[in-house]
Amino acid sequence: MSAPVASTSTAIPAFDASTLSQVNADLAEATPQEIIEWAVDHVPGLYQTTAFGLTGLAATSMVSTLSKRRKQPHLVPLIFLDTTYHFAETLDLAHAVERKYNAPLHIFAPMGVSNAREFEAKYGERLWDEDEDTYDYLVKVEPARRAYETLGVKAVITGRRRSQGADRAALQPVEVDSTGLVKVNPLCRWGFQDVKDYIDMAGVPYNPLLDQGYKSVGDWHSTVKPKDGEGERSGRWASNKTKTECGLHKDxxxxxxxxxxxxxxxxxxxxxxxxxxxxxxxxxxxxxxxxxxxxxxxxxxxxxxxxxxx
Structure with missing residues (x-):
């Protein structure tokens, strides 16, 4: 079955600075559901990149609701980057979400490897400690770029929020990165509790690790439970407290x-x-x-x- 794509009948022809500013002004008070619907109707080549964190799961659920209302298949296919170091719970969740929402799921791994053993044989046993930037490039940045090329991706729905702090504190509903990729951040104005309340209300499956005290789940070798008073993403990179992004949202x-x-x-x-x-x-x-x-x-x-x- 071919993956569904967003309608291009009213697609915005180009996101120059003026257009982008106007779009964000128009969406300034929009709900996450309204931002998603706007993106489906106006942005061609739309996919959702997700590691199945709470915000991404909420967005997937909202896309599913919109798709059912329009009596169409799941309107925004999913892209999952398998670093080969995800928790087993995350991998199980990815397939549970695929089944529950009948959402097309495209999985991309580091080039030329299919598991952690093969990755370590090629690049070393602890590359994430020895050279974080190279690790991020190999497991996230290059696979994402390959996914975009393979699938014809022009825009992605992300799970980023302002309340996550650091580089995300000033997020707008719509951004364009240095490659021209459009990034739609429908839940950018929501806080962690807003997202969790929606997840519970809508019956969205989520990572059972969250019930053990984790808040942001990445690779098993670098993810820890945040301590009391620490930020939501503080446990994402245990050995580097200054790190806030894995590379997908860098230059x-x-x-x-x-x-x-x-x-x-x-x-x-x-x-x-x-x-x-x-x-x-x-x-x-x-x-x-x-x-x-x-x-x-x-x-x-x-x-x-x-x-x-x-």
Whole structure:
């Protein structure tokens, strides 16, 4: 069965700064359900990216209600990024939601691996500790970009809220990132209790870990229960209290360039070692030419990726 897509009959042609400002002004007092309905009717290529946290689950339920009211299949397909380190409870929940709402579920894992054992054989046993940015790129950023390319995604519904703080404190209902991807944040004005009340009222299935004291559930190796008085997402990255985002909502081009630069440096180090050079960097490669080539590759990649937002 082909995945449903949003109607394009009244699609907004482009989200330039002026249009975006007007859209957010129009949605300033809208309910989450109204924002979702607006997105379904006006934004083509609409999907929902979700790790099945409470806010994402509430949005999925609202999409289901709208779909039933219109007597249509679930209107916004789901994208789930399987890092290979999710709790078993999260994986079970993903499939329970797929069944309950008859929602198309697209799962994307890190390139070339299907489980944690294969990931660690390729990248090391504790990459999340040794190089967080590379880890985030491999398990979230690259799979997400691959999902967008594969599925033709132009816009996503997210589970971000202002009350989660940090970079999310000033969220608007609709944003556009550096790649041109439209991000719809229907529950941006709700607090944690608002979301939990909706979940309970609507009978939405949720992660049983929440009943054990967790509030934001990510990978098992980095998620802990928040302490009394700590913020909702404080337990998301146990070893890094300053971290607030996994990479999906950071500058994609910057993360891509940083990852590719590290890969090139690793390749050069391996080449140096194979030649028997004593120190990395003592190769016969003309570094000025190499750096020029890097810049050219970065620029080419950026233009290529920008086409995703066309």
């Amino acid at each position: 994609y081009f910057a993360m891509k360039r940083a990852f590719e630069k590290k890969q090139r440096e690793a390749d050069r180090a391996a080449a140096d070692k194979a030649r028997g050079d004593d120190e990395v960097g003592e190769s016969s490669v003309d570094m000025s030419k190499a750096e020029a080539q890097e810049a050219k590759e970065d620029l080419t990649a950026s233009f290529s990726d920008l086409r995703l937002g066309a």
